[in-house]
Amino acid sequence: MFPVQAGEGFPFAGRLVTVSNTEKGLFIPVPFDMLRDAGITEGSQVEVWGLIDGTVSMRIATKCQFCGRGARLYDLDMGPVKRQICAEDYYKLTGVYPQELEKPTTENTTQTEQP
Known part of the structure; x- marks a missing residue:
């Protein structure tokens, strides 16, 4: 560059x-x-x-084995079956994000004064 x-x-x-x-x-x-x-x-x-x-x-x-979207995949051990799924589906199933992925920030931190 x-x-x-x-x-x-x-x-x-x-x-x-x-x-x-x-x-x-x-x-x-x-x-x-x-x-x-x-x-x-x-x-x-x-x-x-x-x-x-x-x-x-x-x-x-690579495609998520649940939603079929092209995405970075993470291994999820589901008993006898190991699935490769996207971060969003991983969160939906486990309630936590994959360890290599930081939790996305979705919260608005801007504060405004009320009249």
Whole structure:
């Protein structure tokens, strides 16, 4: 990434990376923090697609065994069966979030005075 000068905004919505050629195609480096936040680790399968407008997108290619959505999965031991489910379904079934995931903040902390 190139440095942003003082008083300037970043000209791109995402991160700017340099693409390189390999024997199997193009290599596009994706920053580790973006991969981690998406639940993508080494060896994960991802779906990649391109659009006519030049957009190339990717998402993790794993589906929750309960709701069927593509998401980062967590193991839940249900007696004789071990299921891989998303964080939302994990919470619905156990009442707690998976240990690797921080509880999302949904509370409004802004205080206002009453007249």
